[in-house]
Amino acid sequence: MEAVGTWRERLEQTALAPVVNTSRWYYLWVAFLLAVLAWGLYAYSVQLRDGLIVTGMRDRISWGLYITTFVFFIGISHAGTLISAILRVTQAGWRTPVTRMAEFITAVSLACGAMFVIIDLGRPDRLLNVIIHGRWQSPIVWDVVAITTYLTASLMYLFLPMIPDLALFRDRLPGKVPRWKLWIYRIFSVGWVGNNSQRRSMASAIALMMLLIIPIAVSVHTVVSWIFAMTLREPWNSTIFGAFFVAGAIFSGIAVLIILMAVLRKVYHLEEYITEKHFKYLGFLMTAMAMIMIYGNLSEFITVGYKLEGEGEFHFEQLFLGQFAGFYWYYFIGGLIVPCLLTLLPWTRNIRGVVLAAVLVTVAMWIERYFIVVAGLRVPLMPYEPASYTPTWVEWSVMAGGFALFALLITIFVKVFPILSVWEIAEEHESAEQSPAPAPLVPEAVAAPAGGG
Amino acid sequence: MKTISIITVVTVMAIAIAGLGSAGTANAAHVVAEITAPAVLEVGQPSELQVALLSEDLALADTVVTAYTDVSFAGVVGQIELGTLTTDASGMAVFEYEPRQASSHEIRIEFLAPGDTEPTVATTTVSVSGASQLFQSTAGVQIPGLNVWLIIAIVSSVWFLLFTVGWRVFAIASAGPAVRGVTS
Numbered sequence: 001m002e003a004v005g006t007w008r009e010r011l012e013q014t015a016l017a018p019v020v021n022t023s024r025w026y027y028l029w030v031a032f033l034l035a036v037l038a039w040g041l042y043a044y045s046v047q048l049r050d051g052l053i054v055t056g057m058r059d060r061i062s063w064g065l066y067i068t069t070f071v072f073f074i075g076i077s078h079a080g081t082l083i084s085a086i087l088r089v090t091q092a093g094w095r096t097p098v099t100r101m102a103e104f105i106t107a108v109s110l111a112c113g114a115m116f117v118i119i120d121l122g123r124p125d126r127l128l129n130v131i132i133h134g135r136w137q138s139p140i141v142w143d144v145v146a147i148t149t150y151l152t153a154s155l156m157y158l159f160l161p162m163i164p165d166l167a168l169f170r171d172r173l174p175g176k177v178p179r180w181k182l183w184i185y186r187i188f189s190v191g192w193v194g195n196n197s198q199r200r201s202m203a204s205a206i207a208l209m210m211l212l213i214i215p216i217a218v219s220v221h222t223v224v225s226w227i228f229a230m231t232l233r234e235p236w237n238s239t240i241f242g243a244f245f246v247a248g249a250i251f252s253g254i255a256v257l258i259i260l261m262a263v264l265r266k267v268y269h270l271e272e273y274i275t276e277k278h279f280k281y282l283g284f285l286m287t288a289m290a291m292i293m294i295y296g297n298l299s300e301f302i303t304v305g306y307k308l309e310g311e312g313e314f315h316f317e318q319l320f321l322g323q324f325a326g327f328y329w330y331y332f333i334g335g336l337i338v339p340c341l342l343t344l345l346p347w348t349r350n351i352r353g354v355v356l357a358a359v360l361v362t363v364a365m366w367i368e369r370y371f372i373v374v375a376g377l378r379v380p381l382m383p384y385e386p387a388s389y390t391p392t393w394v395e396w397s398v399m400a401g402g403f404a405l406f407a408l409l410i411t412i413f414v415k416v417f418p419i420l421s422v423w424e425i426a427e428e429h430e431s432a433e434q435s436p437a438p439a440p441l442v443p444e445a446v447a448a449p450a451g452g453g
Numbered sequence: 454m455k456t457i458s459i460i461t462v463v464t465v466m467a468i469a470i471a472g473l474g475s476a477g478t479a480n481a482a483h484v485v486a487e488i489t490a491p492a493v494l495e496v497g498q499p500s501e502l503q504v505a506l507l508s509e510d511l512a513l514a515d516t517v518v519t520a521y522t523d524v525s526f527a528g529v530v531g532q533i534e535l536g537t538l539t540t541d542a543s544g545m546a547v548f549e550y551e552p553r554q555a556s557s558h559e560i561r562i563e564f565l566a567p568g569d570t571e572p573t574v575a576t577t578t579v580s581v582s583g584a585s586q587l588f589q590s591t592a593g594v595q596i597p598g599l600n601v602w603l604i605i606a607i608v609s610s611v612w613f614l615l616f617t618v619g620w621r622v623f624a625i626a627s628a629g630p631a632v633r634g635v636t637s
């Protein structure tokens with residue numbers, strides 16, 4: 001059996017490597033993202049100069065790609081909540097190598113998602129009017145409060161378990177990284193040396209946060225759904241919209257996490273820590289959420305379709321047979337059923353199969369958000385011809401810029417902050433070493449971090 | 454009661470000009486319109502606007518009168534119609550009027566006097582006091598305690614807990630070595 005010290009040393013070197021070593025491909029990747037981002041900024045400047053007339057949005061379909069992308073980003077922010085908080089609460093030890101990535105996704109996607117609400121405004125200089133003139137009775141105000149709270153909580157939840165790893169970087173990287181990075185590590189490690197008092201404070205803070213962040217996360221996507229469900233629109237007139245949005249959010253969050261895991265595992269050689277087991281387990285979770293989504297879809301369509309009153313017929317027509325049919329059937333079959341098969345069938349239940357399923361789910365969930373926003377608004381409120389919406393180059397460019405920003409922030413985060421939760425992985429490993437017959441899902445005590453980094 | 458009398462000169466210029474251009478007598482009319490409103494008007498209090506039309510000191514019956522008032526909503530200013538009535542035998546038309554906004558409002562009436570081709574317009578100003586804006590009556594079921602204060606209380610509690618967590622970060626920092634930048 002390998003000595004714990006050697007194993008720990010190798011783990012630390014793996015965690016430190018992305019910060020210390022930078023390849024030519026990294027710079028090329030960043031340059032590409034910056035180019036896309038710059039193009040998106042140019043498109044946004046056109047929108048600011050000429051107004052929302054440069055978009056495809058008009059009075060009847062007044063939300064389009066921007067709000068679709070906003071809902072999508074808020075959805076994938078649930079990755080961190082699920083992996084870090086829910087699995088931490090349930091003491092699933094296998095989560096430890098992927099928690100940090102999940103928390104990265106949460107913080108970055110929340111910031112990017114909130115940005116798209118501002119982009120959707122024709123007059124962003126009037127943003128503060130929401131605060132100044134907002135009313136507590138408005139779901140828009142609930143949304144602002146919920147997302148602000150969730151972003152703050154997510155940043156804290158990202159930061160707290162990172163403290164011992166930042167201390168590790170502070171201690172191990174002098175002379176190997178620029179001074180500004182060392183300054184960050186010194187400031188944000190808040191003098192961590194791993195004494196008992198510090199461990200107690202951090203354990204209680206993490207315990208409080210993991211209990212707090214789950215209802216906050218659920219409330220955020222519920223409130224996002226109420227932006228739609230509390231509007232007098234037939235396709236949004238659903239009592240299960242909140243539950244549907246939360247399920248979809250966790251579903252898409254897991255999918256994006258799986259993709260990010262696969263990329264970082266490949267680029268930074270994390271094969272020893274992120275194994276096929278992690279992909280399979282997350283694949284199972286994704287499949288469970290897919291089944292909830294299938295159930296929700298069928299339940300809603302059967303109850304609404306059986307009665308088929310009001311504008312429901314028009315909505316079903318455009319979804320199943322009309323303008324959106326191609327994408328809809330991709331969503332239902334390619335985004336819900338096929339991923340279940342990929343993760344459940346033995347011959348595709350591997351890393352490639354799970355990653356492929358995750359890609360299908362991610363695309364499908366963006367499309368599903370588009371259906372909710374655009375197809376919902378397309379249903380006429382009065383007996384007139386339905387409106388049409390075609391996104392313009394400005395909208396596509398701004399959206400591409402938003403996704404580039406998301407990837408860029410993740411790329412920079414990975415380059416500056418610990419990619420792995422070293423102390424949690426070490427705790428889990430040591431616990432497994434001492435256990436005579438470790439089960440795949442070993443219950444663990446609320447982890448106390450290793451001292452000193 | 455405050456009575457506002459507006460003597461409207463109803464010498465319709467078009468008719469006069471036509472009369473001058475033609476042989477015969479001029480067909481001019483002289484109508485007095487009186488708009489009477491209560492001295493005290495309150496937002497949301499139903500009241501009456503009385504319009505009396507007199508022609509040559511005789512009541513002008515069977516004349517269609519339309520009343521308007523100015524309104525502003527969501528930054529847009531315009532006029533809404535209060536109603537259209539026909540004067541009775543005494544030349545009276547009584548409009549129901551429920552002010553929606555506190556301020557000074559212009560009441561405008563229009564009617565087509567006999568023999569005229571253009572409507573006659575008369576205006577007056579009324580002062581409305583009370584709440585600044587009358588909204589629709591409260592809808593929904595009022596459950597005691599279920600209001601914005603509950604939302605504020607929940608949000609405040611969550612933020613208090615977040616500050617508690619933040620405070621523990623300070624506790625971590627203060628439990629560490631006092632020397633800045635010290636390594637373990």
